[in-house]
Amino acid sequence: MDDTDPDVRLMLALRDGDESAFEPLFDRWAAPLLRYLERMVRDTATAEELVQETFLRVHRARERYVPEARFSTWLYRIATNLALNELRRPRQRRPHTSMDDDTAAPLGLSSASSSQDDRVHARRVGEEVMRELEKLPERQRMALWLSAVEGQSYAEVAAALDASEGSVKSLVHRARSSIVERLGQWMDPVDTKKSKLGER
Amino acid sequence: MSRERDEDHAMSRERDENHEPDGLDEALSAWVDGELSREAEAQLRATLESAPELHARAQKFRAVDEALRGMAAPEVSPEFAARVRRAIEEQSSAAESGANVLPMSGLRRVAPWAAALAAGLAVVFVMSSREGSVPSEMAEVPAATLQPETVDSWSDLADAELEVALELEALEDFEVIEQLEVLELLVAFDDDSAFDENTQGLGS
Numbered sequence: 001m002d003d004t005d006p007d008v009r010l011m012l013a014l015r016d017g018d019e020s021a022f023e024p025l026f027d028r029w030a031a032p033l034l035r036y037l038e039r040m041v042r043d044t045a046t047a048e049e050l051v052q053e054t055f056l057r058v059h060r061a062r063e064r065y066v067p068e069a070r071f072s073t074w075l076y077r078i079a080t081n082l083a084l085n086e087l088r089r090p091r092q093r094r095p096h097t098s099m100d101d102d103t104a105a106p107l108g109l110s111s112a113s114s115s116q117d118d119r120v121h122a123r124r125v126g127e128e129v130m131r132e133l134e135k136l137p138e139r140q141r142m143a144l145w146l147s148a149v150e151g152q153s154y155a156e157v158a159a160a161l162d163a164s165e166g167s168v169k170s171l172v173h174r175a176r177s178s179i180v181e182r183l184g185q186w187m188d189p190v191d192t193k194k195s196k197l198g199e200r
Numbered sequence: 201m202s203r204e205r206d207e208d209h210a211m212s213r214e215r216d217e218n219h220e221p222d223g224l225d226e227a228l229s230a231w232v233d234g235e236l237s238r239e240a241e242a243q244l245r246a247t248l249e250s251a252p253e254l255h256a257r258a259q260k261f262r263a264v265d266e267a268l269r270g271m272a273a274p275e276v277s278p279e280f281a282a283r284v285r286r287a288i289e290e291q292s293s294a295a296e297s298g299a300n301v302l303p304m305s306g307l308r309r310v311a312p313w314a315a316a317l318a319a320g321l322a323v324v325f326v327m328s329s330r331e332g333s334v335p336s337e338m339a340e341v342p343a344a345t346l347q348p349e350t351v352d353s354w355s356d357l358a359d360a361e362l363e364v365a366l367e368l369e370a371l372e373d374f375e376v377i378e379q380l381e382v383l384e385l386l387v388a389f390d391d392d393s394a395f396d397e398n399t400q401g402l403g404s
Contacts (some may be wrong), residue, residue, distance in 0.1 A: 017290075022288065026281070026284065026285075030280075030281065030284070031273050031274065032273065034273075034274050035273045035274055036272060046276070048280055051280075051284070052280075052283065052284045052287055055284055055288065056284075056287055056288065056291055059288050059291060059292070060291065060295075064269060093319075101233045119255060122267070122270060122302050123270075125263070125267050125269050126267040126268070126270045127271075128267075129264055129268060130267075130268070130271055131266035133268065137304055144268070145263075145268065148233075148264070148265035148268050148269065149265075149269050149333050153235070154233070154235050166368075169229070169230050169235065170225060170226065172229060172230075172233065173222075173225065173226040173229035173230070176229055176232075176261050176265075177222075177229070178226060178266050179264050180257075180260045180261065180264060
């Protein structure tokens with residue numbers, strides 16, 4: 001049992017009947033979970049439904065909660081299973097309504113200062129990387145996100161994906177490698193990048 | 201159909217995870233993640249000394265991670281937070297009063313018509329099986345497989361819905377019916393047991 005994890009302590013309090021312990025758990029994890037699920041199912045409304053369902057399941061399971069890993073490992077395992085089920089469900093997808101779609105402003109490199117250039121470049125690279133991420137197979141996408149963005153260890157990602165650590169190592173590598181190959185020149189350092197941005 | 205889809209999925213998962221690894225490049229990726237053992241890291245560092253291009257490669261891997269981390273996280277709107285709180289409260293009060301709550305919020309919306317349609321399908325199936333048009337193995341499903349205690353995951357269903365769902369479980373391989381999306385939804389009730397199994401040892 002990981003009793004150093006403050007979330008585990010909150011979950012134990014919730015198990016023992018302290019309903020107020022749920023609030024800080026939700027406040028702490030709802031946003032990262034939404035960010036993760038939105039990237040996985042590529043739809044904000046669906047991601048919100050899955051976040052809600054994840055917390056409903058956590059709450060429903062509170063009385064039989066036995067901590068044997070970090071709370072987040074369990075939480076992401078539930079969310080990942082829900083996302084995988086959602087992705088396998090045959091249905092017509094709604095268009096992607098990502099919350100940051102409206103940040104894709106046109107570039108204005110000619111009059112930009114150097115630091116503005118860097119920021120613009122960083123944002124464009126971020127958007128391109130995100131687009132490439134969304135093209136990856138679902139498990140590569142999940143593995144890379146959980147490792148790189150959520151900072152989970154391979155062991156934790158393995159628990160979330162029900163995979164071995166070796167598989168996670170491979171999934172993360174293939175995901176990163178694919179993005180780097182597909183983006184090519186976009187991944188070059190910023191000082192050699194500006195002219196290339198203009199060419200695109 | 202869903203079985204074929206599951207098989208396709210399993211095959212694609214196998215292809216995805218059991219490929220021939222590019223040892224050095226994969227080690228470089230694991231190094232970026234701080235996941236190499238001490239020995240493997242020492243070995244990689246020795247290789248890096250004579251291979252500056254690997255440094256550049258590692259830098260690109262890091263750039264991918266930084267780009268992903270740099271994308272703004274969505275904020276949870278107060279409306280959404282309130283909606284989840286309401287759903288939790290509803291679930292709690294339903295549990296206290298002994299009422300049943302369906303597992304997925306989306307399912308909750310379709311449950312009434314799904315249950316009605318499913319009931320109709322079940323009637324058609326039962327009538328068909330009496331006429332001998334159902335494969336014999338389907339008609340001879342052992343009674344034990346239809347007992348509620350064997351499907352704990354459906355304990356959240358209302359009794360009437362549970363009966364229909366249990367009946368439909370036996371129809372899962374019945375090709376004509378299987379193509380109906382409603383059956384997919386009902387089969388999805390099994391998610392809860394999958395979660396119980398899949399999350400065992402992690403916290404529940």
